Amino acid sequence: MTDIIDKAAMALSGGLIVLGVVVMGLIETLAGKPFGAAPITNDAGEIVATPMIDPTIRTGLVLAGIAVLGLYAVYKLATPVPEETAAGREVTAD
Incomplete structure (x- = not known):
C-alpha cells in the first residue's frame, strides 16, 4: 500500500534523477561536441570548448x-507500522 508521501517521494526522486541523467545527457548529445564533462583544451592550455550544461548542475x-x-x-524507518499490516488480517476458523 502506497500513500501520498510514498508517491511524492518516488516521483520527485525519480524525476530529479531522470532529469539529471537522461534529459540533460540528451541535450548534451544534441548540442554536439564536446561530449565529455571536462572542458577541452589545446596544447597551449587554452579552453577551446566547454560542455553546454555544467557537470556540477547535472551532478x-x-x-x-x-x-x-x-x-x-528515514521517514519510513521513523513511522510505525499499523497493527493490521504488521500482524496480518484475522481470519475466523470454521
Whole structure:
C-alpha cells in the first residue's frame, strides 16, 4: 500500500534523477561536441570548448534525487507500522 508521501517521494526522486541523467545527457548529445564533462583544451592550455550544461548542475540534480530517497527512507524507518499490516488480517476458523 502506497500513500501520498510514498508517491511524492518516488516521483520527485525519480524525476530529479531522470532529469539529471537522461534529459540533460540528451541535450548534451544534441548540442554536439564536446561530449565529455571536462572542458577541452589545446596544447597551449587554452579552453577551446566547454560542455553546454555544467557537470556540477547535472551532478547536483542526481544527488538531490538520492537525498530525497534518503529522507524518504528515514521517514519510513521513523513511522510505525499499523497493527493490521504488521500482524496480518484475522481470519475466523470454521
